[in-house]
Amino acid sequence: MDVHDVSHLHGYMQMLAQQKKILKAAYEHQGERPEDRKSRRELVNDFEMNCMDQQMHQLVTGTAPTEMRIGSSFLPPPYLPSIAPLEELKQTFINNLRLETHHRGKYLLLRSITPSNRMTAIMAVVEDEREDAVMLQLYHQDDKRDRPATSILKQNDIIIVKEPYFKVMADGEYGLRVDHVSDLVRIGPDDERVPIQWTPRILDLDKTADDWKLEGNEAMRRQQYWVAVQKYWCTSSLKYSTVMANSLGSYTTALGCSASFQERKTVQLNRALAYLKNGFFDAALTDTECLTSCSDAPEKALYRANQALYELGRFSECQDILKLLRKKYPNNDSAAMELKRVRCRLGEQTNGIYDFKAIREKMSKDPPPHLDHATFIGPVTVKASMGRGRGLFTTKAVKAGDLILCEKAFAHCYANTTGKHAAESSGIGLLLNVYTNRVTIGTQSDLITRIVQKLWRNPSLLPEFMALHHGSYKPVDVIEVDGKPIIDTFLVERIISLNCFGCPISSLDILDLKAPEDERYYSSGVWLKASYINHSCLSNVHRSFIGDLQLVRAACDIPPNTELTFWYRNADFGSYEETQKEVKNWGFECGCPICLDTKNTPKKVLKRRGALRGDLKTALDASILDVAKTERLLAAIELTYKFPPSEVPRLALWVPYYRLMHAYVVESQPVKLLASALKGLECLGFVIKGAHPFQSPGTHFGVVQWGVMIDTVIEAWMHLWTTYLILAPQLCQKVEECMRVTYKICLGEDVTFEEFFASKVRRGM
Numbered sequence: 001m002d003v004h005d006v007s008h009l010h011g012y013m014q015m016l017a018q019q020k021k022i023l024k025a026a027y028e029h030q031g032e033r034p035e036d037r038k039s040r041r042e043l044v045n046d047f048e049m050n051c052m053d054q055q056m057h058q059l060v061t062g063t064a065p066t067e068m069r070i071g072s073s074f075l076p077p078p079y080l081p082s083i084a085p086l087e088e089l090k091q092t093f094i095n096n097l098r099l100e101t102h103h104r105g106k107y108l109l110l111r112s113i114t115p116s117n118r119m120t121a122i123m124a125v126v127e128d129e130r131e132d133a134v135m136l137q138l139y140h141q142d143d144k145r146d147r148p149a150t151s152i153l154k155q156n157d158i159i160i161v162k163e164p165y166f167k168v169m170a171d172g173e174y175g176l177r178v179d180h181v182s183d184l185v186r187i188g189p190d191d192e193r194v195p196i197q198w199t200p201r202i203l204d205l206d207k208t209a210d211d212w213k214l215e216g217n218e219a220m221r222r223q224q225y226w227v228a229v230q231k232y233w234c235t236s237s238l239k240y241s242t243v244m245a246n247s248l249g250s251y252t253t254a255l256g257c258s259a260s261f262q263e264r265k266t267v268q269l270n271r272a273l274a275y276l277k278n279g280f281f282d283a284a285l286t287d288t289e290c291l292t293s294c295s296d297a298p299e300k301a302l303y304r305a306n307q308a309l310y311e312l313g314r315f316s317e318c319q320d321i322l323k324l325l326r327k328k329y330p331n332n333d334s335a336a337m338e339l340k341r342v343r344c345r346l347g348e349q350t351n352g353i354y355d356f357k358a359i360r361e362k363m364s365k366d367p368p369p370h371l372d373h374a375t376f377i378g379p380v381t382v383k384a385s386m387g388r389g390r391g392l393f394t395t396k397a398v399k400a401g402d403l404i405l406c407e408k409a410f411a412h413c414y415a416n417t418t419g420k421h422a423a424e425s426s427g428i429g430l431l432l433n434v435y436t437n438r439v440t441i442g443t444q445s446d447l448i449t450r451i452v453q454k455l456w457r458n459p460s461l462l463p464e465f466m467a468l469h470h471g472s473y474k475p476v477d478v479i480e481v482d483g484k485p486i487i488d489t490f491l492v493e494r495i496i497s498l499n500c501f502g503c504p505i506s507s508l509d510i511l512d513l514k515a516p517e518d519e520r521y522y523s524s525g526v527w528l529k530a531s532y533i534n535h536s537c538l539s540n541v542h543r544s545f546i547g548d549l550q551l552v553r554a555a556c557d558i559p560p561n562t563e564l565t566f567w568y569r570n571a572d573f574g575s576y577e578e579t580q581k582e583v584k585n586w587g588f589e590c591g592c593p594i595c596l597d598t599k600n601t602p603k604k605v606l607k608r609r610g611a612l613r614g615d616l617k618t619a620l621d622a623s624i625l626d627v628a629k630t631e632r633l634l635a636a637i638e639l640t641y642k643f644p645p646s647e648v649p650r651l652a653l654w655v656p657y658y659r660l661m662h663a664y665v666v667e668s669q670p671v672k673l674l675a676s677a678l679k680g681l682e683c684l685g686f687v688i689k690g691a692h693p694f695q696s697p698g699t700h701f702g703v704v705q706w707g708v709m710i711d712t713v714i715e716a717w718m719h720l721w722t723t724y725l726i727l728a729p730q731l732c733q734k735v736e737e738c739m740r741v742t743y744k745i746c747l748g749e750d751v752t753f754e755e756f757f758a759s760k761v762r763r764g765m
């Protein structure tokens with residue numbers, strides 16, 4: 001929703017067409033065994049040259065390696081991850097590989113003969129035991145910017161690629177492409193499949209568990225957290241070792257050595273910390289053993305279990321652990337602070353009460369990529385929605401402005417944040433999907449990797465994410481093989497494509513017009529509950545963003561048991577066809593009252609409306625607005641509608657009335673300004689009583705029905721307020737209240753309303 005979709009633009013379509021042409025040409029060789037593969041030496045030379053070019057480029061342009069990342073990513077046609085247990089697969093060799101083929105039932109045993117490099121993917125040259133070499137591309141690997149690519153696949157690492165996919169790469173060379181992280185298996189030299197010639201010098205065979213633990217500690221001190229959890233093969237029970245002289249060992253290695261019970265417990269708790277730092281919260285929790293027996297757990301175990309549960313959003317369990325920790329270790333001050341923090345989260349989760357003032361302050365100083373807050377789910381439930389799959393419904397009546405959801409993102413990518421958190425922000429890139437013909441600009445490419453990694457590290461999160469709508473994509477029905485989760489990258493991509501939201505870093509930026517229009521929705525994220533909200537042009541809830549929090553508020557009074565809807569795309573609301581084009585990506589036709597009305601309006605009437613709108617557009621595009629002509633055209637267009645706007649809003653007329661408001665401000669015509677603001681609101685479906693103080697004296701001002709909510713509605717209330725100040729000051733208070741509710745709906749909170757009101761409304765008086 002609101003993702004910057006450029007699929008309709010010629011230049012991008014050409015890029016897509018070019019890629020398809022390359023794919024088509026490659027498919028012509030499908031099943032062939034290429035005879036012109038480069039030799040091992042040539043591949044290594046070329047790879048080294050490319051790495052040097054990249055380094056030179058960085059030196060010359062001054063770009064950091066992070067900025068070199070993906071400018072544009074092409075998604076290949078989807079294919080399923082391997083779900084075969086390794087022991088059921090048969091070994092094959094590079095020389096047997098056939099082009100554009102997924103070698104089902106087979107595996108490749110490979111050794112990296114170069115350090116890896118981060119290009120469009122993590123790349124390295126690998127060889128098999130027959131000394132045949134090939135280029136390997138690993139997609140969606142650890143995206144942490146502070147982790148060097150060389151640590152993801154080190155020279156001499158031994159891996160298995162399950163059911164390998166051999167193809168022609170973008171540069172015309174041949175390569176192995178691994179899109180699913182679960183298709184890559186790392187193995188040690190003790191594995192019986194490893195040939196003897198791959199087992200280099202034997203080093204450090206007499207290191208003890210304590211030695212490895214100390215090396216793990218050193219890796220932690222150097223903030224090389226991934227090193228501390230990786231497995232190294234080194235115990236004296238093994239024939240060989242691949243541990244190089246300058247690499248550090250890990251806690252996992254220590255746990256493989258013989259050690260006392262107490263020593264093992266200590267190492268396990270150290271590893272829990274390393275897992276926490278690496279984002280493996282499930283594994284950290286397992287290492288603390290607190291979920292199986294917490295009553296006799298040591299202090300550190302309880303503390304680390306609390307951290308893991310907190311990160312997994314399991315606040316209630318987290319509180320229980322902390323209470324126990326406080327009881328057993330009353331002097332643990334950190335636990336006291338943590339308990340306070342988790343109680344705040346539980347308060348937010350239960351009551352939906354957030355300290356928006358503090359949140360805004362934090363956002364204004366140095367927007368942190370992720371806010372430390374919990375998800376509140378208001379009076380709603382997921383139910384079947386006729387013809388739309390599942391939808392989100394109210395369980396009780398809510399009023400305009402009420403909070404429905406304040407949801408923390410499942411995953412979120414910030415576009416080019418500057419300042420302290422710049423390193424955590426995502427590069428902006430093109431994502432081109434040759435299968436769905438969709439091209440988007442933003443952070444979606446990073447979002448795929450982020451979600452793949454999150455699920456890979458924390459399989460406990462898989463069920464909720466995988467339950468999201470994925471259209472016609474048929475995923476595998478296996479979630480774990482050989483003790484590892486199966487992560488289908490293309491399923492993740494499809495879920496993102498149908499459920500992800502493009503978003504500003506803060507909706508307040510849109511009101512302040514801080515971000516250029518095109519770039520407003522470059523950040524992106526997935527919010528699990530908000531994903532169940534279906535589309536309608538006649539929406540009854542409105543979403544806004546503060547950091548990675550999505551706030552959904554009622555845009556009108558909503559009775560119980562009513563389906564909640566919002567716009568997927570902020571459509572221009574032209575013809576029926578144009579609106580349907582906007583939602584095409586989601587594979588449905590909108591059947592809301594507005595779309596049905598347009599669909600059922602006789603062609604003749606639509607033609608007249610279209611012609612008048614064409615004239616209106618010309619008038620609006622002119623350097624000086626012809627106010628009288630605009631009014632005349634608007635009146636004529638209004639006559640082409642059959643139903644009153646309170647039943648079928650005339651969304652297309654909002655912008656012209658909005659423009660008239662501005663013209664009357666410039667002309668200092670309060671009466672006309674009042675009329676155009678009220679007409680604009682009426683077109684959106686608002687029904688306001690007592691708004692014309694001279695026409696209906698004695699009627700109290702009030703909103704009888706809230707209309708479709710658009711951010712610029714705030715301005716209509718502003719204009720009403722300033723005109724009432726001249727014409728009917730007794731109504732100002734009521735209008736201010738409406739403006740406050742609108743502000744809250746559009747921006748998510750109203751703690752900044754006073755400041756806005758003082759600076760924008762009073763100042764403009």
Ligand SMILES: C[S@@+](CC[C@H](N)C(=O)[O-])C[C@H]1O[C@@H](n2cnc3c(N)ncnc32)[C@H](O)[C@@H]1O
Nearest residue numbers: 388389390469498499531532533534535586588
């Ligand atoms: C983000 S999901 C919304 C939740 C989804 N209905 C579900 O069952 O999980 C988007 C998908 O919902 C369906 N959908 C959303 N709005 C719809 C509408 N107005 N009419 C029909 N289907 C709709 C489409 O299948 C769309 O691809």
